[in-house]
Amino acid sequence: xxxxxxxxxxxxxxxxxxxxSIIIAFYFVLVLAIxxxxxxxxxxxxxxxxxxREMTAWIAGLSFLSANLGSLELMGWAAAAYQYGILAxxxxxFGAIPAxxxxxxxxxxxxxxxxxxxxxxxxKLRYGEPARALSAISFAFMTVLMSGINMYSMALVMKVVLxxxxxxxxxxxxxxxxxxVALGGLRSAIFNEVLQFVLIWAGALLIPILGLVxxxxxxNLKLQIAHNASAEYTHLWSTLGSFQGNPMGIHWxxxxxxxxxxxxxxxxxTDFLVVQRVLAAKDLRSAKMAPVIGAAFKMMVPFxxxxxxxxxLAVLPLKLTGETQAVATGGHSYNEVLPLMLARYCGxxxxxLxxxxxxxxxxxxxxxxxxxxATVWTYDIYRALIYKDGTDQHYVSMGRWCTVLGVLxxxxxxxxxxxxxxIMDYVQALFSFFIAxxxxxxxxxxxxxxxxxxxxxxxxxxxxxxxIGMWAWVKVDPSALRYVALSPYAxxxxxxxxxxxxxxxxxxxxxxxxxxxTTPRPEAELRGLxxxxxxxxxxxxxxxxxxxAFWASVVGVVFVVLNILVW
Amino acid sequence: xxxxSIWFFIGISLLVNGVLITAAGVWEIxxxxxxxxxxxxxxxxxxxxxxxxxxxxxxxxHFAPRRA
Numbered sequence: 001x002x003x004x005x006x007x008x009x010x011x012x013x014x015x016x017x018x019x020x021s022i023i024i025a026f027y028f029v030l031v032l033a034i035x036x037x038x039x040x041x042x043x044x045x046x047x048x049x050x051x052x053r054e055m056t057a058w059i060a061g062l063s064f065l066s067a068n069l070g071s072l073e074l075m076g077w078a079a080a081a082y083q084y085g086i087l088a089x090x091x092x093x094f095g096a097i098p099a100x101x102x103x104x105x106x107x108x109x110x111x112x113x114x115x116x117x118x119x120x121x122x123x124k125l126r127y128g129e130p131a132r133a134l135s136a137i138s139f140a141f142m143t144v145l146m147s148g149i150n151m152y153s154m155a156l157v158m159k160v161v162l163x164x165x166x167x168x169x170x171x172x173x174x175x176x177x178x179x180x181v182a183l184g185g186l187r188s189a190i191f192n193e194v195l196q197f198v199l200i201w202a203g204a205l206l207i208p209i210l211g212l213v214x215x216x217x218x219x220n221l222k223l224q225i226a227h228n229a230s231a232e233y234t235h236l237w238s239t240l241g242s243f244q245g246n247p248m249g250i251h252w253x254x255x256x257x258x259x260x261x262x263x264x265x266x267x268x269x270t271d272f273l274v275v276q277r278v279l280a281a282k283d284l285r286s287a288k289m290a291p292v293i294g295a296a297f298k299m300m301v302p303f304x305x306x307x308x309x310x311x312x313l314a315v316l317p318l319k320l321t322g323e324t325q326a327v328a329t330g331g332h333s334y335n336e337v338l339p340l341m342l343a344r345y346c347g348x349x350x351x352x353l354x355x356x357x358x359x360x361x362x363x364x365x366x367x368x369x370x371x372x373x374a375t376v377w378t379y380d381i382y383r384a385l386i387y388k389d390g391t392d393q394h395y396v397s398m399g400r401w402c403t404v405l406g407v408l409x410x411x412x413x414x415x416x417x418x419x420x421x422x423i424m425d426y427v428q429a430l431f432s433f434f435i436a437x438x439x440x441x442x443x444x445x446x447x448x449x450x451x452x453x454x455x456x457x458x459x460x461x462x463x464x465x466x467x468i469g470m471w472a473w474v475k476v477d478p479s480a481l482r483y484v485a486l487s488p489y490a491x492x493x494x495x496x497x498x499x500x501x502x503x504x505x506x507x508x509x510x511x512x513x514x515x516x517x518t519t520p521r522p523e524a525e526l527r528g529l530x531x532x533x534x535x536x537x538x539x540x541x542x543x544x545x546x547x548x549a550f551w552a553s554v555v556g557v558v559f560v561v562l563n564i565l566v567w
Numbered sequence: 568x569x570x571x572s573i574w575f576f577i578g579i580s581l582l583v584n585g586v587l588i589t590a591a592g593v594w595e596i597x598x599x600x601x602x603x604x605x606x607x608x609x610x611x612x613x614x615x616x617x618x619x620x621x622x623x624x625x626x627x628x629h630f631a632p633r634r635a
Contacts, residue, residue, distance in 0.1 A: 019591045023584055030580055037571065059573060191573045198577050202584070206615055210606045315605075347604045349591035350612045353584055 016162055020352030027199070027356045028176055031192050031363070035180025038188045045392045048185035048399050049375045050117055050280050057286035059194055061293030064277040065301075066193035069200060070150050070365015074305060074358060075157060078341075079334035081309025082320055084248040084493075085225070085233025086566060087240075088309065089302045095259040097295050097559045099268035101552045103278070104291035107269050109536045110446045111279060112287045113528045118279075118372075119272040119442065120380040126445040126529050127456030129384065134460055135441075136380035138434045139272060140373055144406060145430060146273075147369035148413025153335070154362035155414065160332075161339045161355060170414055173359065177366045178407040181374070182400045186280060189371040193277075196360035197297075203350075203357025204304040207338075210345040211311035224314035233313065236566045243487040243494070250494035251486065258497025262504045263431055266439035273372040284537060288548035295555045299562060305338075312337040315344070366410070373406040374399045429471060429496055436500035437463025440508040447531045449523060455514035463507025470499045571632045578626025585620025588612050 016024075042048040055063070080088040116122040120139060124132035151170045158169035180188050215221040222234045232239045232246055239245045240252035268274060268291075281287035312320070318332060320340075326333035332340060342354040378399045383390065390398075441460040444451050473480045474495065482488045484502070485495040526533040544550050592612030600607070 017591070019587050023587055026583055027580070030576065034573075034576055041570070191576070194573050195577050195580060199580065202581065202619055206611055210609065210611060213609065214606055344605050345611070347591070347595060347600065347607065347612055349584075349588035349616060353588060356584075 016351065016355075017348040019349050020355065023349065023352035024356055024359065027359065031180055031195070032176060034191050034195070035183040035188045038184030038191065041187055042183070042185035043396065045395050045399075047187065048396045049379065051185070051187040051190055053280055054282045055190060055277075055280045055286070055290075057281060057289035057293060059190060060278055060281040060286060060290035062197045062297070063190040063193040063280075064274055064290050065294040065297050066197040066200075066364045067189075067274055067277055067368030068365070069197065069301070070153075070361055070368070073301070073365075074200070074204070074361040075153050075335055075338050077305045078309040078312075078338040079336075081306040082312045082337045083309075083334045085229070085246075085313075086236055086306065086310065087246060087248045087250070089236060089306050089566070090255050090259060091264075092298060092302045092306070093236075093559060093563060094255060095264040096268060096298050097555065098260065099264040100291045100295040100298065101556060102265060103269040103275075104288045104295075104548055105552055107443070107446060108278065108288045108291065109284065110529060110531075110534065111275065112281075112284050113534060113536070115528075116279070117379055118376055119270050119275055119438075120376055122442065122529075123445070123456065123460075124380070124384070126453075126526075127441075127451075128453040131441070131453065131457040131460055132380055133385060134457060134464075135438060136376050136384070138464065139376050140381065142430050142434045143273065143369045143373040143376070144409045145413050145417075147366050147373070147406070147410035148415075148417050150362050150365045150369065151410060151414035152417040154359065154366075156335060157339055157355075157358050157362075160336050161343065161358075170411055173363055174366065174407045174411050177363050177370060178404050181367050181371050182403040185399065186276065186371050186375070189367040190277060190280060192367060193364045196364040199353070199360045200357045200364075201304065203353040203355075203360075204308075206350060207341050207345055207354075208303055208307040208311065211308065211315065211341065215311065215314055221310065221314050225310060229313050233310070234566070236563060238567055243489045248493055249487075249489050249491040250497065254485070254490075254494050254497040254501075258494075258499075258501040262436050262439065262500045263497065265443070266435040266437075266500070266504070267431060270438045270442045271435055272376060273368045276372050276375060277368075285539070285542070285546070285548065289551065292548050292551045292555060295552075296558075299555070299559060308341045309337050312341055316340060366407075370403055370406045370410070374402040377402045377406070429492075429499075432496045432500035432503065433464060433467045433471070436504045437467060437507040440504045441511060444508060444511055445530065449526055449530050449532055450520050451511060451515045452518040452520055454518050455511045458514050459507045459511025462510040463503045466506045467499055467503035470502065572630040574626050575630040575632060578623045578628075578630060581619045581623030582627055583623070585616050585618070585623050588616030589620055590616075592616055 046052060077088050077091065111122060114122055114125055116125060120132045120136040123135050151174055154173055155166040155169040158164040159166050180192060212218065212221065215224060225233050237252065240250065240255060243249050243251050278287050278290045281290050320332050320334050320337055323333045323335065342351065346354045378395050382398055383395060437460055440463060441456050445456055470484050474484055479488070481490055481495060485498040523533050528534050539547050592610055595612065596610060
């Protein structure tokens with residue numbers, strides 16, 4: 001019976017009608033047309049790398065979210081929902097919303113007023129060249145790896161759903177991204193990300209709608225999941241009292257402190273991939289509103305990502321497994337739950353749109369990585385360390401070539417990533433290496449005048465090395481998990497949370513100690529960079545309904561209500 | 568020429584997809600598929616495609632490029 005169903009699904013997955021193919025082809029034509037149309041608007045460095053700093057709050061906000069809504073979001077978290085249940089929603093709510101609002105209201109003024117072109121650029125202004133170099137090199141390394149993960153995920157979907165050759169998928173999508181980003185720069189990436197955001201919703205929203213119709217609503221869905229898996233799969237907080245009480249093997253302290261306060265703040269406030277979109281806003285108010293708009297939509301993303309994973313637990317007649325087991329048995333892995341649900345509900349036309357949504361997700365994530373990589377490489381590595389006296393035109397050319405080069409390196413890493421069993425766990429490990437310690441360094445620099453340049457550098461280095469060290473320690477001696485993650489039962493994701501927490505705290509500690517051992521910079525040099533030394537424009541003349549703080553409060557209230565509803 | 572709004576491009580995308588999906592849905596009503604999807608009786612591609620078509624057409628009209 002199971003074999004029959006699997007064969008049916010497999011046959012169904014590889015079938016594309018003519019209308020589906022036309023929809024997918026039209027998408028590729030449109031994104032290339034946008035890139036071609038915008039090529040004349042990317043002649044200066046400010047245009048190519050910062051989109052002229054003239055994006056509205058809505059465009060910057062949707063792009064901010066879309067750059068993150070890559071393959072990992074769509075496929076990886078649907079897979080995580082199937083594997084761990086509704087706990088995966090923490091990465092969208094508690095692991096995102098507070099940090100996005102913090103970026104909007106607290107950190108954005110310093111990024112924007114300093115007129116930096118990148119996060120490493122801010123570190124240069126605040127701490128000096130060594131901190132920038134360390135941050136830029138680690139970011140560039142992480143970014144091409146992330147891009148490779150995106151490509152791998154996309155190729156996997158194309159293989160499962162359409163039977164496309166994995167190499168064909170990687171090269172077609174990556175060359176398309178390379179062309180439209182190299183032509184139109186960040187503006188082209190942002191415009192396409194907004195288009196991709198709309199297509200993702202248009203293509204993915206039907207799955208939860210039809211799934212809830214099939215299961216008879218949320219109440220019945222919970223009953224079916226309790227029958228097929230466990231009732232714990234539909235509780236967000238109530239099972240986090242012990243490591244063994246939930247499918248993820250994590251304690252609430254890991255979610256609150258590791259994810260909520262370290263990894264999430266690190267990613268949403270210092271990962272240049274997303275921050276770059278907000279820096280392109282046309283004024284400070286737009287730059288503050290953009291993350292608030294992004295947060296409002298972020299709260300809704302679980303509807304198209306987590307819910308399909310949960311629906312898979314309830315309605316799919318076959319049991320999904322880990323990647324290794326799926327390959328060994330010829331079955332389907334967790335990562336395929338979203339395409340399987342797509343094939344279940346979407347007929348001709350809708351299937352094409354759904355596949356387009358997946359491709360759009362992959363390409364928006366890839367474009368985000370590539371455009372951020374091009375900026376950091378050109379401004380923070382090439383101009384800072386290799387060739388300081390080039391013309392603006394020279395750096396724009398470097399940015400274009402670097403876009404193509406970044407894509408090629410990403411293609412190489414895509415093949416490397418295929419060796420790893422779990423996509424998401426791997427990404428979280430990378431975050432805990434590079435992004436989590438960076439948050440401590442940046443936020444201390446923004447909020448405390450006493451922090452010195454050497455302290456910023458040594459704190460960042462200590463945080464990064466301690467994170468890598470803890471990871472290596474557990475690899476060499478698995479029993480060390482009881483110390484790093486506070487429990488021998490902790491799973492990979494829980495380990496990543498705690499490693500992020502310890503590495504950030506260690507980095508902050510080193511930063512504070514070194515600050516007191518070194519001479520602080522004069523306050524005049526910190527103007528526009530640090531709280532207390534920066535005049536932040538008041539919004540007294542702006543009506544309450546145009547104030548970012550008001551809308552951040554609205555988002556905050558909805559966020560609390562949602563968490564209580566699925567407690 | 569003023570810059571064409573991104574919402575115009577999005578309108579084109581929704582409009583074209585809406586037309587294609589609705590047409591495919593209507594075709595399926597009269598030519599039942601051999602292996603229908605789950606919930607086929609709801610004819611999601613007809614009403615979802617129509618919704619995209621209407622939204623796309625509205626965006627195309629509202630954000631149509633005009634000479635400055």
